[in-house]
Amino acid sequence: MLDNLRQHRYKQIPQTDRIFEKNREIDRFLSSADDKELLMIKVGLILGIAGACRTDELVNLTVDDIEDVGSSLIVKIPNTKTKIPRIFVVTDVGNMLELFRKYLSLRPPHVKHKRLFCTTKQENPVGKNTMGKIPSVVASYLKLPDVACYTGHCLRRSSATLLADAGVDITTIKRHAGWKSTTVAEGYVENSIENKTKIANQVLVGTTTSAITKTVNVSESNIPSNINFENCTNVTFNLNVNK
Incomplete structure (x- = not known):
């Protein structure tokens, strides 16, 4: 059912607005593509998705804008189209930090400019046209249909869509992408496949969760060493302490 909904969404999305799915496409590209040829593409994909970055934001990103704190990267986008500076974090998921550090x-030590993304020889900064082709390069490698439809805006749209599918609220999506208006963010939430599935369950079933109550009496002489909860959703703990 979910696959059918995704196909239906693709038909509704304008031909220049295709998006990437995390497990099937983003993760597969990062794990299988050759670092010797596509390492820059991988890093651009990671930062673009993680920060909902526009093409020019990636082009202008400098080494000084990224702080490696060991367990994550703190990335600053000081200049944006909406004049709203943003900060986002890339966590140590998979081998993302390893790819960035590699x-x-x-980067040659003699390079004078501070742009993060450089040409093959790691000397001249990459331009907007090259950076804008990152999504189409990824789509071509994965042999996805309609490669030309994966434009430079794909990374930003994919980031917002992944958040919406994860159930993130409009305000958070708006702040993450740096939109001034909630109109665009609302579109991602309304078109979220997971959100539509949740609504369908509410309409057809009447609820999305089932309640299971478990009462455990605990005294000083009868304290269980372990209480394990597996495969639980929306668990509520009520603790009554009698003195």
């Missing part, structure tokens, strides 16, 4: 280590 790419940064290839």
Whole structure:
């Protein structure tokens, strides 16, 4: 059912607004593509998705805008189209931090400019046209249909869509992407496949959760060493302490 809904959504999305799915496409590209040829593409994909970045934001990103704190990257986008500076974090998921560090280590020490993304020889900064082709390069590698439809805006749209599918609220999506208006963010929430599935369950079933009550009496002489809860959703703990 979910696959059918995704196909239906693709038909509704304008031909220049295709998006990437995390497990099937983003993760597969990062794990299987050759670092020797596509390392810059991988790093651009990671930062673009993680920060809902526009193409020019990636182009202008400098090494000084990224702080490696060990367990994550703190990325600053000081200049944006909406004049709203943003900060986002890339956590140590999969090998994302390893890929970034590997790419940064290839940067020659004599390079005078501070742009993060450089040409193959790691000397000249990458331009907007090259950066805007990152989604189409990824789509071509994955042999996705309609490669030309994966434009530079794809990374930003994919980021917002992934958040909406994860159930993130409009305000958070708006702040993450740096939109001034909630209109665009509302569109992602309304078109979220997971959100539509949840609504369908509410309409057809009447509820999305089932309640299970478990009462455990605990005294000083009868305290269980372990209480394990597996595969639980929306669990509420009521603790009554009698002195």
